[in-house]
Amino acid sequence: MASPKPRFRGEDAVRDLDAVLRTMKREGCHLLVTGEVDARVADRATRRLFGDPNYDRKRVLAAPDSSTHVDRYLPVDVSPTDPAVWVVDPTGRERSIPPSAEDRTLPDADGDGSDLDRLRQELVQAVTFYADAGDGLAPAELQVGVASADALLERDDRHAVEQFLRTLGALVRGVDGMGHVRVALPDDHPTVASLSPLFDARIELRRRDGLVPEQRWHVPDRDVTTAWTQL
Structure with missing residues (x-):
């Protein structure tokens, strides 16, 4: 028996996605961003996913490739040194943490374990710090982003990367x-297919010649793929 075709466009798909987004914001979610686009488009998507700078958000940015400048991933007027921003870097070169977290024991770049292990350890520290501060976290108040997992996929064991992503998803949803x-x-790459079950939805990016960047959402559990819309 053939599997049902995913639904594109139309009011039903829009209503389904709106309902999914409301649930994600209320209960937490983990999203995979795909698509072969230039860095400017990918950075724009990351900035948008980190939320409106005018709202109270706690932002945790992981930058496994510390050769890049981390401020390119943050919304306008949000600085890596803001007290509500924690930049996670297993090498320690781009790390930036809130002043009130300076007593935390963070992974040492020369310590035991791989970069992936240290990245996981510091992400746990960052999320726990914000979850324990004040009155805790409201739904969708914490935004956690891994700017690029490409280096992890290239240099680390695939099973280890998948376990890291599974742990990260549980950590984020848990708060x-x-x-x-x-x-x-x-989006149709075999690696994306193997990683997709670890996420609640995928956001596919594209930019056609002479046109504005676009995105579309895939929500496998709801069998929904949206139309392309402006990013």
Whole structure:
């Protein structure tokens, strides 16, 4: 028996996606961002996923490739040194943490374990810090983003990367936060297919010649793929 075709466009798909987004914001979610686009488009998507700078958000940015400038991933007027921003970097070169978290024991770049282990340890520290501060976290108040998982997929064991992403998803959902991970691969790439079950939805990016960047959402559990819309 043939599997049902995913639904595109139309009011039903829009209503389904709206309902999914409301649930994600209320209960937490983990999103995979795909598509072969230039860095400017990918960075724009990451900034948008980190939320409106005018709202009270706690932002945790993981930058596995510390050769890049982390401020390119944050919304306008949000600085890596803001007290509500924690930049996670297993090498320690781009790390930036809130002043009130300076007593935390963070992974040492020269310590035991792999970069992936240290990345996981510091992400746990960052999320726990914000969850324990004040009155805790409201739904969608915590935004966690891995700017690019490409280096992890290239240099680390695939099973280890998948376990890291599974742990990250559980961590973010556990505090009703919203997380996203970027991979610079086509949405129909076999690697995306293997990673997709670890996420609640995928956001596919594209930019056609002479046109504005676009996105569409895939929600496998709801069998929904939206139409392309402006990013």
